[in-house]
Amino acid sequence: xxxxxxxxxxxxxxxxxxxxxxxxxxxxxxxxxxxxxxxxxxxxxxxxxxxxxxxxxxxxxxxxxxxxxxxxxxxxxxxxxxxxxxxxxxxxxxxxxxxxxxxxxxxxxxxxxxxxxxxxxxxxxxxxxxxxxxxxxxxxxxxxxxxxxxxxxxxxxxxxxxxxxxxxxxxxxxxxxxxxxxxxxxxxxxxxxxxxxxxxxxxxxxxxxxxxxxxxxxxxxxxxxxxxxxxxxxxxxxxxxxxxxxxxxxxxxxxxxxxxxxxxxxxxxxxxxxxxxxxxxxxxxxxxxxxxxxxxxxxxxxxxxxxxxxxxxxxxxxxxxxxxxxxxxxxxxxxxxxxxxxxxxxxx
Amino acid sequence: xxxxxxxxxxxxxxxxxxxxxxxxxxxxxxxxxxxxxxxxxxxxxxxxxxxxxxxxxxxxxxxxxxxxxxxxxxxxxxxxxxxxxxxxxxxxxxxxxxxxxxxxxxxxxxxxxxxxxxxxxxxxxxxxxxxxxxxxxxxxxxxxxxxxxxxxxxxxxxxxxxxxxxxxxxxxxxxxxxxxxxxxxxxxxxxxxxxxxxxxxxxxxxxxxxxxxxxxxxxxxxxxxxxxxxxxxxxxxxxxxxxxxxxxxxxxxxxxxxxxxxxxxxxxxxxxxxxxxxxxxxxxxxxxxxxxxxxxxxxxxxxxxxxxxxxxxxxxxxxxxxxxxxxxxxxxxxxxxxxxxxxxxxxxxxxxxxx
Numbered sequence: 001x002x003x004x005x006x007x008x009x010x011x012x013x014x015x016x017x018x019x020x021x022x023x024x025x026x027x028x029x030x031x032x033x034x035x036x037x038x039x040x041x042x043x044x045x046x047x048x049x050x051x052x053x054x055x056x057x058x059x060x061x062x063x064x065x066x067x068x069x070x071x072x073x074x075x076x077x078x079x080x081x082x083x084x085x086x087x088x089x090x091x092x093x094x095x096x097x098x099x100x101x102x103x104x105x106x107x108x109x110x111x112x113x114x115x116x117x118x119x120x121x122x123x124x125x126x127x128x129x130x131x132x133x134x135x136x137x138x139x140x141x142x143x144x145x146x147x148x149x150x151x152x153x154x155x156x157x158x159x160x161x162x163x164x165x166x167x168x169x170x171x172x173x174x175x176x177x178x179x180x181x182x183x184x185x186x187x188x189x190x191x192x193x194x195x196x197x198x199x200x201x202x203x204x205x206x207x208x209x210x211x212x213x214x215x216x217x218x219x220x221x222x223x224x225x226x227x228x229x230x231x232x233x234x235x236x237x238x239x240x241x242x243x244x245x246x247x248x249x250x251x252x253x254x255x256x257x258x259x260x261x262x263x264x265x266x267x268x269x270x271x272x273x274x275x276x277x278x279x280x281x282x283x284x285x286x287x288x289x290x291x292x293x294x295x296x297x298x299x300x301x302x303x304x305x306x307x308x309x310x311x312x313x314x315x316x317x318x319x320x321x322x323x324x325x326x327x328x329x330x331x332x333x334x335x336x337x338x339x340x341x342x343x344x345x346x347x348x
Numbered sequence: 349x350x351x352x353x354x355x356x357x358x359x360x361x362x363x364x365x366x367x368x369x370x371x372x373x374x375x376x377x378x379x380x381x382x383x384x385x386x387x388x389x390x391x392x393x394x395x396x397x398x399x400x401x402x403x404x405x406x407x408x409x410x411x412x413x414x415x416x417x418x419x420x421x422x423x424x425x426x427x428x429x430x431x432x433x434x435x436x437x438x439x440x441x442x443x444x445x446x447x448x449x450x451x452x453x454x455x456x457x458x459x460x461x462x463x464x465x466x467x468x469x470x471x472x473x474x475x476x477x478x479x480x481x482x483x484x485x486x487x488x489x490x491x492x493x494x495x496x497x498x499x500x501x502x503x504x505x506x507x508x509x510x511x512x513x514x515x516x517x518x519x520x521x522x523x524x525x526x527x528x529x530x531x532x533x534x535x536x537x538x539x540x541x542x543x544x545x546x547x548x549x550x551x552x553x554x555x556x557x558x559x560x561x562x563x564x565x566x567x568x569x570x571x572x573x574x575x576x577x578x579x580x581x582x583x584x585x586x587x588x589x590x591x592x593x594x595x596x597x598x599x600x601x602x603x604x605x606x607x608x609x610x611x612x613x614x615x616x617x618x619x620x621x622x623x624x625x626x627x628x629x630x631x632x633x634x635x636x637x638x639x640x641x642x643x644x645x646x647x648x649x650x651x652x653x654x655x656x657x658x659x660x661x662x663x664x665x666x667x668x669x670x671x672x673x674x675x676x677x678x679x680x681x682x683x684x685x686x687x688x689x690x691x692x693x694x695x696x697x698x699x700x701x702x703x
Contacts, residue, residue: 078478129664129667130667131663134422135663136663138656139608140656142655143653146649146651146652146653146655147653149649150650257600260485260486267479274476303494306494308487309486312483312484312487312488312490315479315482315483315487316484320475323475
């Protein structure tokens with residue numbers, strides 16, 4: 001909406017749009033605080049002891065995946081293969097690192113490489129051949145998981161063989177914040193800057209808002225879309241390494257069927273599923289929020305079997321809210337445009 | 349059969365579609381031949397019985413899904429509906445104490461209601477079927493979990509479970525087969541011989557034009573979602589009886605197989621193109637391949653990979669063929685007349701324009 005290609009006079013529009021987005025983040029903070037507050041009031045143990053640390057550890061993997069998925073969704077695409085990629089990265093990384101006696105840095109390098117590979121394949125299929133991303137990533141979801149099953153051959157990694165540095169990463173904290181959450185936060189801040197202040201980020205917003213218009217103003221749609229999918233794959237690869245730290249147990253079904261939880265986090269975090277708007281920080285808050293609600297339901301005594309149904313309701317609510325907000329801002333922009341046309345004709 | 353097929357939109361397309369359908373059946377024949385040649389167990393009545401029974405639920409859901417995708421929408425929640433309707437069926441029968449026929453009817457009704465909710469959100473509130481059905485995928489599965497938890501219901505009257513996995517008399521034909529064939533024929537008639545079907549194609553080809561032609565797009569899409577939900581409900585009952593188990597994770601991930609089969613059957617993911625016969629052929633091909641993999645002792649995980657590859661190639665191949673055709677037409681056109689449309693070939697958009 002507020003891309004670099006927008007001429008100067010529209011700054012008021014951009015300003016209003018930004019205000020709307022900021023409003024969304026502020027309200028997310030409010031809901032998050034409310035959810036934590038209510039749960040803590042009903043069950044003080046929710047925040048007591050290591051409650052908050054556990055909360056942050058539990059949201060690190062979904063959080064980093066949400067950070068990865070956001071640029072893809074903003075560009076009006078979807079990546080459903082991320083959970084399979086996370087599992088593949090976790091398992092393959094350990095299968096290389098453990099026999100060689102390697103540690104942290106090698107793990108991240110291998111995980112990142114695997115993620116980039118899957119992301120590049122997705123990106124080339126989507127952007128190069130113009131195939132809907134839903135179909136491509138549904139396909140790679142099962143291909144990647146199938147390869148993992150085949151590769152693992154029913155094997156698994158238990159805490160006694162996993163490198164201690166990886167397990168420590170999942171347990172230790174710096175300034176009371178778990179290390180794996182610091183990593184997620186670091187990538188989130190980088191992506192927030194990337195999406196907001198660089199041409200690539202702004203182009204992704206433009207592509208998601210109006211693909212034909214983006215093509216007309218000369219945006220390299222192929223390259224930008226490919227980059228978005230590579231980013232999402234990279235984050236899924238890193239998420240795999242964080243997963244090892246969080247669970248210290250990896251087999252072929254690692255993180256299976258979790259892709260929709262990530263989509264829920266992103267959409268609840270205010271990223272429009274139809275592309276064009278949303279923020280990285282919002283998506284990260286969304287991941288925290290669904291984690292708080294999940295923990296909160298258990299803390300206030302709701303049967304955990306309701307968890308998935310609650311996620312579904314959250315997702316539908318968020319999609320509906322997006323739709324209403326989109327219609328309202330569209331009407332607003334329309335009104336501003338009409339005002340400006342009037343003003344111009346008056347000047348002439 | 350060809351008579352039905354040729355009732356396509358414009359000529360060149362129906363010719364191309366005709367060849368795609370035949371190709372599917374040719375590949376099926378080839379796979380059958382290979383099967384007969386390499387594995388003596390492949391040609392047994394037992395094996396064919398298993399293929400037909402295994403494809404039952406996929407076939408039942410793929411029929412309405414074909415129409416839904418032709419209309420330009422999609423439903424990812426079908427497998428969750430299968431699970432939920434099975435759970436409702438098992439729960440009301442076992443814990444609710446209602447007669448089993450009523451329980452089955454309640455299960456199918458649940459499916460219809462799920463479809464109605466999808467239809468309401470997509471058609472009425474205009475919320476994009478992809479996003480909505482990802483959400484209801486979680487929602488319906490969540491209901492199934494909430495109702496039965498980790499329990500399962502595995503006790504049904506023998507007459508009913510026999511329907512699920514027995515064959516007719518001494519033949520190899522599963523008892524569910526007549527039901528499935530009936531639904532295939534019903535949907536083939538609905539898609540290819542009624543004005544309803546023609547309008548669904550019309551909506552998929554060009555939704556604006558359909559609106560101008562006074563087609564109530566909202567009503568049509570709503571009906572299609574309810575049909576898909578209802579058929580998923582029927583599939584849920586069949587699935588529960590076939591394995592004589594109702595539990596929350598019944599048929600998890602089945603949506604992937606259904607959509608792969610529909611797209612492999614030549615239905616365009618952009619809407620407007622496809623036929624019931626192509627999808628039936630694709631389902632048979634899918635089931636036969638799976639059986640052959642099983643018999644050859646190849647791990648089912650390899651088949652997971654094959655499913656994914658089939659899904660992607662089902663979309664890539666038509667796009668690639670269209671590009672090749674366009675390039676050829678462009679070259680031939682350049683010889684005889686001045687090329688008019690310079691954008692052709694650079695960006696193949698959805699076929700709705702009727703190139």
